[in-house]
Amino acid sequence: MNDFVLLGVLPYIAVVVFLLVTIQRYRMKGFSYSSLSSQFLENQHHFWGSVPFHYGILVVLLGHVIGFLMPTAILSWNAEPVRLLILEVTGIAFAILTLVGLVNIVLRRMTNRLARRVTTWSDLAVYALLLVQVISGIAIAVFEGWGSSWFATSLTPWLWSLIKLSPDVSYVAPLPGIVKVHIVNAFLLIGFFPFTRLVHVLVVPNPYLWRKTQVVIWNWDRSRLRKTT
Amino acid sequence: MTLNAPKTLLILFFASASLARGQDPPSEETIAFYEQNCMSCHTIGGGRLTGPDLKGVSERQTREWLVGFILDPKKVIDSGDTYAAEILRESRGALMTKVPGIDRTLAEKLLSFIDAESAKETSRYAGLQVSDRPLTDADIARGRRLFLGKDRFEGGAPACVACHTVNGLGGLGGGRLGPDLTSAYARLEGRNALAAWLSAPPSAVMQPVYRKHPVESEEILALVAFLKNTAESGSSDAPPATLSFLLAGFGGAIALLLVFDFLWRKRYRAVRRPLASGRLALDRQS
Numbered sequence: 001m002n003d004f005v006l007l008g009v010l011p012y013i014a015v016v017v018f019l020l021v022t023i024q025r026y027r028m029k030g031f032s033y034s035s036l037s038s039q040f041l042e043n044q045h046h047f048w049g050s051v052p053f054h055y056g057i058l059v060v061l062l063g064h065v066i067g068f069l070m071p072t073a074i075l076s077w078n079a080e081p082v083r084l085l086i087l088e089v090t091g092i093a094f095a096i097l098t099l100v101g102l103v104n105i106v107l108r109r110m111t112n113r114l115a116r117r118v119t120t121w122s123d124l125a126v127y128a129l130l131l132v133q134v135i136s137g138i139a140i141a142v143f144e145g146w147g148s149s150w151f152a153t154s155l156t157p158w159l160w161s162l163i164k165l166s167p168d169v170s171y172v173a174p175l176p177g178i179v180k181v182h183i184v185n186a187f188l189l190i191g192f193f194p195f196t197r198l199v200h201v202l203v204v205p206n207p208y209l210w211r212k213t214q215v216v217i218w219n220w221d222r223s224r225l226r227k228t229t
Numbered sequence: 230m231t232l233n234a235p236k237t238l239l240i241l242f243f244a245s246a247s248l249a250r251g252q253d254p255p256s257e258e259t260i261a262f263y264e265q266n267c268m269s270c271h272t273i274g275g276g277r278l279t280g281p282d283l284k285g286v287s288e289r290q291t292r293e294w295l296v297g298f299i300l301d302p303k304k305v306i307d308s309g310d311t312y313a314a315e316i317l318r319e320s321r322g323a324l325m326t327k328v329p330g331i332d333r334t335l336a337e338k339l340l341s342f343i344d345a346e347s348a349k350e351t352s353r354y355a356g357l358q359v360s361d362r363p364l365t366d367a368d369i370a371r372g373r374r375l376f377l378g379k380d381r382f383e384g385g386a387p388a389c390v391a392c393h394t395v396n397g398l399g400g401l402g403g404g405r406l407g408p409d410l411t412s413a414y415a416r417l418e419g420r421n422a423l424a425a426w427l428s429a430p431p432s433a434v435m436q437p438v439y440r441k442h443p444v445e446s447e448e449i450l451a452l453v454a455f456l457k458n459t460a461e462s463g464s465s466d467a468p469p470a471t472l473s474f475l476l477a478g479f480g481g482a483i484a485l486l487l488v489f490d491f492l493w494r495k496r497y498r499a500v501r502r503p504l505a506s507g508r509l510a511l512d513r514q515s
Contacts, residue, residue, distance in 0.1 A: 043497055044497075047493070047496060048486075051489050051493070052482075052485070052486060052489065055485070055489075075378070075387060075388075078378060078388075078391070079377075079378040079379060079381070079388070080378075080379065081377055081378075081379075081390070081398075081399075081400055082400070084378075084390070085400055085401060088401075088474070089474070089477045089478060089481060090481065092474065092475070092477070092478030092481070093477070093478050093479075093480070093481025093482050093484075093485065094481075094482075094485070095478070096478045096479055096481070096482035097481075097482045097485050097486070100482060100486070138478075141474075141478075142471050142474060142475050142478075143405060143471060144404075144405055144406045145404050145405045145406070145474065146390070146391055146392070146403070146404040146405075146406075147406075149378075149387060149388070149390070149391030149392075149404065150387070150391045150392050150404065150406055152387070153387040153391065153438050154434065154437075154438060157437070157438075168437070170329050170330075170433075170436075170437045171437045171438070173329075173433070174329075174432075174433030174434045175406075175434060176406070
């Protein structure tokens, strides 16, 4: 398909859909803002899915955001080959961690009877999009390195051109197909975001990180309670 | 300030009308386009670089053929055109890129510009703007630092290592987005073509980035010295480091999984599981 449509038009459609539907859904169905966790249904396999996936994706996303907001800082860091290696190996390690988590999440969904029962089509769409995103990202890091540097020089100017409403796709149009798959799929994820459980990203209860611990204690005799029921 | 709308429109109309005519002296845009996109591979009267010398090109082929070739070189070559095949062979397989932003009008203007330059005794595009002084060991060392990014390019251009590798860099080598440059010096047949190439990199990926951050002539010389040295000392391309990189990533991921397993070693075991199975101490006391 035309590069300009994919890299110069699709991003705007995705962002507009994201903004409109996110706000609309919050106003109309605010209580549907949830990750729809199935942790209560099964929590052993869940640990090896959710924990690696979330820590992985947070670090990888942070890397992308820094490359976008502070490209010169990344390039300065990468000016020393050892530091470039540290950054790239850290990135690929967390990316693989993300993939391990994601694969576990999908496997659990497919094999666990209870989890499968609460799985919707939008969940499956999210898994498909995320798998494409993470696998293409790892493929880029491995076969098209060093992405931390060329993201700052080729992707960042293109992203800023989008923000300035004068899209210049000449930076990204000649990049290899796998990079374009990663980019286009990222915007598909943004576009689908408000229709899926991904909205929980917007309502993460961050204060849990620093609020005081709460301990829940039952102070009645639970075994007697069980016998009587 | 108030704008006189009809007058402004009139000026714009005449300005665009004069731009559309080809036989006028070349506009600044045409010259800038030539310098940005053509000069790195061609001279006008200075012999071949990566591509052929363009002096008198209009005498060698028809205008229609030339315009067609400029618009899409690959298409003409793929069509089985014998002249195009010969050019490709003379360029040792270096395919001319389809220049972003080119159209029929611009191609016509470029050809008129090349014709005008060809008519001159000596075109200012006959030679390079880069000095031909001898290359020194200091140049090689500086070139290596520039390649790795340890020394910054004055114009703010990104270091080569982001996308390219050469043999002998150590570690996991350079980037893999662009081609291995170990034999770049040999591929481009020496100093002049390589220096010209670096003065305005014509590859589609590099062009938008380096257009805004050109590499200075002394820096080009240093890079040429480094790549010449690499081509002469290193025998083959650098071995791909993809596997070691991937293995390092897997190692890191496994280490992180072990850390998680350790940090959450009491997960669901201290309270929830005993609670669910009715084996919590509190239950047993009653």
